[in-house]
Amino acid sequence: MESRSLFARWRWIALAAGAPLVAGAALAGPEPGAPPWVIPPGQEALVLDLLGGKDTLPGGCSLESANIAAAEISAEYTCTGGRRQLVAEHPSAPGAGAARAEALALRGGPEPLPPEAIAAVLARVKARGGAFRWQAPGGGAASGATASAAPAVSAPPAAATPEEHEYARGLALYRDGKSREASVIFVELARKNPRQRGVLGMVVATLAGSQLFEPEVRELLATADTAPADLLAQFRAGVAAHYFAHEEASSVEEKRGWYETALRYLDRARPLDFEARWHIYQAVTNFRLGNQALAEEQIERAVALGSDDPDVYYCRAEIFQRTNIPRALEDIRRYQEKVAEIVRGGGTTSASKSARVQMMYDHLSAVQRGEAAPREIFDPVSHDPLTGMLRRMVRRPVWFAYLALAIGGVGFVAVRLARRGRRTRP
Secondary structure (H helix, E strand, O other): OOOOOEEEOOOOEEEOOOOEEEOOOOOOOOOOOOOOOEOOOOOHHHHHHHHOOOOEEOOOEEEEEEEEOOOEEEEEEEEOOEEEEEEEEOOOOOOOOOEEOOOOEEEEOOOEOOHHHHHHHHHHHHHHHHHOOOEOOOOOEOOOOOOOOOOOOOOOOOOOOHHHHHHHHHHHHHHOOOHHHHHHHHHHHHHHOOOOOOHHHHHHHHHHHOOOOHHHHHHHHHHHHHOOOOHHHHHHHHHHHHHHHHHHOOOHHHHHHHHHHHHHHHHHOHHHOOOHHHHHHHHHHHHHOOOHHHHHHHHHHHHHHOOOOHHHHHHHHHHHOOOOHHHHHHHHHHHHHHHHHHHHOOOEOOHHHHHHHHHHHHHHHHHHOOOOOOOOOOOOOOOOHHHHHHHHHHHOOHHHHHHHHHHHHHHHHHHHHHHHHHHHOO
16 A cells, blocks of 8 residues: 545635646744644655554454544544544643553544554554654743744744745735746745645646646657756646646647657656656546546545545546446535635635536536536537647747748739739739
8 A cells, every 4th residue: 555645624726627726835923722732844754654654453453544634633444344533732732542552542433443443553653752842822832842834925933944935925916816926936945845735736736727838848748858857848748748738739640649749758657656646647647548447446546645636527527428327426526615715724725616517517417307418518629729729829939930931922923913903014
C-alpha cells in the first residue's frame, strides 16, 4: 500500500479541470469557541507514520486516508471487517479518547477501529510521537515547539517561515488574477521543496491560469526535453499540453495528439506520484485517450491521496460517466458539496464553472432516465467555426501572421488594379 498525503481543511488549494478554485487562509487568531490547540502544517509525513503508514495493523487494518482539521485528525482504514475510523486529538480536549499518549489522544470514529488496532497506533504514538507539535491558535506553540502557521493571503504570521511568506505572496498574486507572476514564485518554491503543502497544486493552478500561447507550451516541452531528469519541468510540460488539448484543440484528432504528448511528459514525472494532481492528470488524460481501466486505477489513487480536494470527484465523475452513471452523479454532488464547504470558509469559485457542473449533472440524469443521448460534456470540441477561428487567432499568434499576409495581399492586389485602371482610362 502506498503512503497517503493529508489535506488540512483549514487551508485548501483546489483546481478544477476548467477553472481554479481557491479557499481562504487559516485564521489569524482564535475564534469564539476555538479549540485550545491547533495542528500546525508540515507534519503530514509524521502523522501518516503514527497512524500506521504502510504497515498492516491488527485486525487486518491498513490506513487508507487521513484528514487534518484545525485540532483533529480523522483517519479511515480498510480492515478485515470493513471500513473503520480513528480520531486523534489533543490529550486535553474535552471528551478526548481514553487511549492517550503525550502527543495525542485516540478514539474510534462512527465505525471504530478495533481496540487491538487502536492499541497498535497508540504504541506507535508513544514510541515516535515526540516530534509531534501542537500550536495555540494565536501562534504560541505547545510543549516548547516552535510556532509555525499556515500562510495568510495578505499577512502571514510573524513566525512564518520564508517559504510560507513566499507562498502567501504567490497566493495573493494568483487571487488578483496575476497567474504568470504567481507562477514564478510557486515554481521556485517547488524546486526547493516539491512536498511543501499545496505547492505543486499551485504550480498547476497558475499554469492553467496563465492561458499559455502555443509557442509557450512548445517552449515548455523543449525545456523538458533538454533536461529529462528535471521532474518539475516534465510535470509542467505535461500539464501545459493537457490544458492546451482541453482548451485549444480544434478537432478530436488534434486533442488526441496533444493528450498523447501530455501523457509522455507526465510519465517522465512519475516520481512526483506522491501528489494527488499527478494522478488526476494521468487519470483524465488516459480517459480522454480511451484507456478506461488505467484511468479508473489512477483516479482512485488520486482520491486516496486527496479525498478533501473537490476536483478528484469532478474528475472521477468524468471517468465513470459512461460506465457507471449513478456513481458519476454521486461524485458530481460530492464535488458540489465540497465546493460549498470551501465557499462557506471564505473561498471563491467560478459562477460559470458552477453552472456548467450543474448542467453536467442535469444531462447525466436525463441520460440515466433515457430522456437524452450521451454526448461529450467534459471535453467537447467547439463546433462553431467562427468561434473556433477567433479563439485560434487570439491564442495562436501564428494566425495573426496569416491574417496579416492575407489582408496585405488583398490590399496589394487592389492597389495594383486601381493603378492599372487609371493608366488605361481614355
